[in-house]
Amino acid sequence: MVEGEQSTKSPKTRKKPGKKRRVQLRNRVKAAEIAKENEAEKRNRKNRERKIKRRQKAREEKAAKAAAGQAVDGDIAMADGDGSSGGEE
Numbered sequence: 001m002v003e004g005e006q007s008t009k010s011p012k013t014r015k016k017p018g019k020k021r022r023v024q025l026r027n028r029v030k031a032a033e034i035a036k037e038n039e040a041e042k043r044n045r046k047n048r049e050r051k052i053k054r055r056q057k058a059r060e061e062k063a064a065k066a067a068a069g070q071a072v073d074g075d076i077a078m079a080d081g082d083g084s085s086g087g088e089e
Contacts, residue, residue: 017025 016022
């Protein structure tokens, strides 16, 4: 029984993989890194687009409020400003 347990146990040290296997492993790591970079770029692009849409929506809402305020009460809206040129950074 003692001999059977030793044969199923993994060795404490591992042999270095052969040349072909090392190339495969290296290529796999490279492919994983490229996939990770692509995923990050895609995420950044998506977040940037969301940010632009959010800012555009805020500008449109601000302009609509200014237009509605101007239509109802022109004097009050003019005191606050028209809101069309203040939102850009």
